[in-house]
Amino acid sequence: MGIEILEPNTCIRGCCTSPSIPLHLPPSSYTLLSPIARGSESVVYEGTLDGTRVAVKKPILSTSEDINKFHKELQLLCKLDHPGIATPIAAHAKPPNYMFFFKLFESPNLAQKLHVEEWIPTLNDALMIAMQLAKALQYLHNLGIVHRDVKPANILLDKNLCPHLTDFGLAEYKNDLKRVSTENWKSSGKPTGGFHKKNMVGTLIYMAPEILRKELHTEKSDVYSFGISINELLTGVVPYTDLRTEAQAHTVLEMNYTEQQLTAAVVSDGLRPVLAAEDLGIPSRLLSMIKKCWDADPNNRPAFDDIVEELDLVMEHGKLKKAEDIHIRPYNLHVVQPAGKTDHFKAYQESFSWFTRGELLARSASSANDSGLITRCESSDKPSAYHPTMSWGSYATCGRRETMEDTHFILPHICDEKDAYAFGIFDGHRGAAAAAFSSRAVPAVLQTSDFMGSPANALAEAFIKTDAAFRKELDSYRKSNRCIQKDWHPGCTAIAILIVRNKLFVANIGDCRVILCRAGNPIALSKDHVASCLQERERVIRQGGQVHWQVDTWRVGLPALQVTRSIGDDDLKPAVTAEPEITESTLCPEDEFLVMASDGLWDAISSMEVINIIKDTVKEPGMCSKRLATEAVERGSKDNITVIVVFLRPVSTAERIY
Numbered sequence: 001m002g003i004e005i006l007e008p009n010t011c012i013r014g015c016c017t018s019p020s021i022p023l024h025l026p027p028s029s030y031t032l033l034s035p036i037a038r039g040s041e042s043v044v045y046e047g048t049l050d051g052t053r054v055a056v057k058k059p060i061l062s063t064s065e066d067i068n069k070f071h072k073e074l075q076l077l078c079k080l081d082h083p084g085i086a087t088p089i090a091a092h093a094k095p096p097n098y099m100f101f102f103k104l105f106e107s108p109n110l111a112q113k114l115h116v117e118e119w120i121p122t123l124n125d126a127l128m129i130a131m132q133l134a135k136a137l138q139y140l141h142n143l144g145i146v147h148r149d150v151k152p153a154n155i156l157l158d159k160n161l162c163p164h165l166t167d168f169g170l171a172e173y174k175n176d177l178k179r180v181s182t183e184n185w186k187s188s189g190k191p192t193g194g195f196h197k198k199n200m201v202g203t204l205i206y207m208a209p210e211i212l213r214k215e216l217h218t219e220k221s222d223v224y225s226f227g228i229s230i231n232e233l234l235t236g237v238v239p240y241t242d243l244r245t246e247a248q249a250h251t252v253l254e255m256n257y258t259e260q261q262l263t264a265a266v267v268s269d270g271l272r273p274v275l276a277a278e279d280l281g282i283p284s285r286l287l288s289m290i291k292k293c294w295d296a297d298p299n300n301r302p303a304f305d306d307i308v309e310e311l312d313l314v315m316e317h318g319k320l321k322k323a324e325d326i327h328i329r330p331y332n333l334h335v336v337q338p339a340g341k342t343d344h345f346k347a348y349q350e351s352f353s354w355f356t357r358g359e360l361l362a363r364s365a366s367s368a369n370d371s372g373l374i375t376r377c378e379s380s381d382k383p384s385a386y387h388p389t390m391s392w393g394s395y396a397t398c399g400r401r402e403t404m405e406d407t408h409f410i411l412p413h414i415c416d417e418k419d420a421y422a423f424g425i426f427d428g429h430r431g432a433a434a435a436a437f438s439s440r441a442v443p444a445v446l447q448t449s450d451f452m453g454s455p456a457n458a459l460a461e462a463f464i465k466t467d468a469a470f471r472k473e474l475d476s477y478r479k480s481n482r483c484i485q486k487d488w489h490p491g492c493t494a495i496a497i498l499i500v501r502n503k504l505f506v507a508n509i510g511d512c513r514v515i516l517c518r519a520g521n522p523i524a525l526s527k528d529h530v531a532s533c534l535q536e537r538e539r540v541i542r543q544g545g546q547v548h549w550q551v552d553t554w555r556v557g558l559p560a561l562q563v564t565r566s567i568g569d570d571d572l573k574p575a576v577t578a579e580p581e582i583t584e585s586t587l588c589p590e591d592e593f594l595v596m597a598s599d600g601l602w603d604a605i606s607s608m609e610v611i612n613i614i615k616d617t618v619k620e621p622g623m624c625s626k627r628l629a630t631e632a633v634e635r636g637s638k639d640n641i642t643v644i645v646v647f648l649r650p651v652s653t654a655e656r657i658y
């Protein structure tokens with residue numbers, strides 16, 4: 001493109017050279033805009049280079065070892081040229097700035113695509129992705145390079161859904177690995193996204209048994225990670241999160257300290273993710289190839305030359321059978337049409353997403369108030385003198401987690417009522433389904449309720465109806481016997497606020513929180529429902545649940561849930577109730593703003609600090625939300641984080657106050 005290559009085109013040390021991409025840039029040629037992602041070892045920004053939008057990967061360089069690593073990664077990247085690999089278009093390798101510039105991929109990476117967007121690929125999509133990725137890895141292996149971090153989060157998708165392998169932070173020449181064998185262990189790179197912070201490279205669930213046994217990483221270890229990733233693409237299930245043994249793997253994954261259990265199971269018991277289901281039209285050849293890829297013995301795994309050949313054959317067959325029509329998502333609710341005798345191959349399914357299912361609830365939600373559980377709060381209809389002037393913004397980030405299980409909604413001027421606003425946050429656990437469903441269902445039910453006349457009731461009704469509808473949906477979905485996850489009980493915590501004129505209602509279940517900043521001080525408008533709270537513990541036991549001390553805190557039931565109220569979690573109902581605790585406040589001119597957020601924020605930042613941070617941030621609610629979330633990540637919050645900031649006064653006033 002337009003960027004001129006300044007000679008000599010080398011990095012500061014002279015070790016990296018490239019005939020085609022510039023390795024140092026005039027400062028005026030690029031800008032860094034907002035961060036797209038924070039990896040364990042770098043921050044990826046959106047930026048511009050010579051006027052074009054690009055992605056800028058800026059490694060976190062804290063030691064000289066990190067700088068060596070940057071040079072190594074750059075040297076390697078300069079040698080690569082393959083359509084299936086995200087190669088840099090420029091780099092800047094002179095102090096104080098070390099950066100890689102890549103073409104900006106607008107679509108999310110494959111992990112987000114599958115688990116946040118809940119994308120369901122057709123068989124054709126899946127085969128195309130598998131093939132492209134296999135070719136990219138074949139290319140690398142032929143050059144003697146092992147990637148060592150193959151996983152969906154490192155696969156970028158372009159507009160046509162073509163995959164581009166990225167993140168060469170852990171890549172090595174195979175020959176160098178031989179030499180370092182045990183050193184390889186201590187890990188030059190900080191492991192990515194996983195939990196083994198010191199001893200391992202790669203991400204635990206994608207790591208081959210030999211890596212877990214601390215043996216040498218070979219190209220066959222990439223084959224293993226490839227197999228796990230392709231199965232994830234076919235099933236839509238994050239490896240091992242659908243298992244439910246005594247120590248539920250999902251819990252294992254959430255509790256960093258028991259990863260040894262999973263490691264042991266993978267290494268010694270041959271545990272593998274649940275293989276995609278053949279009866280949905282996924283060719284058995286593809287499935288046996290995946291099984292071979294994740295064979296315990298690296299020697300039994302195919303090389304990428306074989307994999308590419310095998311995929312070719314599978315695709316040939318697919319063409320005959322219209323692979324583009326086949327939707328592969330075994331755990332979907334779908335209707336299998338009576339197949340014609342000659343056409344067993346074709347399985348239809350209703351395209352399915354938990355977001356959409358939640359939305360549909362509006363159509364079935366009756367406007368009658370029939371929950372019967374809530375005592376009507378006295379009406380607050382009297383028009384009052386004070387009306388807040390509102391503006392709002394939000395920010396949601398996956399943080400250091402691999403998957404995003406938070407969702408939220410913002411619903412201003414409900415049903416065209418200019419004085420009614422609702423906001424909500426849902427923090428999913430044991431999967432994202434409940435949070436996805438609720439973020440659409442709760443506002444849908446609210447809109448059909450008497451939210452003006454009886455706001456507290458409307459909120460309670462929204463939570464209880466959503467919970468009932470979600471569990472019913474889950475039930476029928478399990479019964480559709482397409483569900484490979486026999487014991488799957490997703491849930492979410494929820495907080496919602498409803499502002500009607502000068503009244504503020506907060507409904508909460510779980511450990512999201514809302515605070516109000518009144519005259520400079522935080523007022524908590526919700527209380528956490530967690531098993532470490534005695535009152536809640538007693539309530540759970542009274543309602544037939546079990547609470548036990550596990551590892552470091554009180555937890556509910558076998559799944560060892562820390563929260564005591566939620567939507568979903570149907571294996572723990574009724575003890576883990578969806579009935580919200582509701583607070584009502586009257587807003588006054590002293591009120592400055594509201595901050596609501598999932599526990600990822602509150603784990604890292606106190607209410608008072610939140611207020612102070614907003615005080616020295618530009619008074620734009622979206623920016624405040626982002627600043628808070630970013631600060632929490634920087635302080636080490638390991639969770640997904642969602643923040644909504646609502647100003648209750650004209651922003652110009654708010655600005656003047658501080």
Ligand SMILES: Nc1ncnc2c1ncn2[C@@H]1O[C@H](COP(=O)(O)OP(=O)(O)OP(=O)(O)O)[C@@H](O)[C@H]1O
Binds near residue numbers: 041057086102156193
């Ligand atoms: N060119 C790009 N366009 C759009 N998004 C990108 C691009 N490159 C990276 N990203 C996003 O940034 C994320 C992190 O990038 P990358 O994996 O290269 O960083 P990292 O610090 O090595 O992360 P980790 O090691 O934790 O996986 C990717 O998963 C992707 O979502």
Ligand SMILES: [Mn+2]
Binds near residue numbers: 039153154
């Ligand atoms: Mn990555």
Ligand SMILES: [Mn+2]
Binds near residue numbers: 039040041
């Ligand atoms: Mn990385």
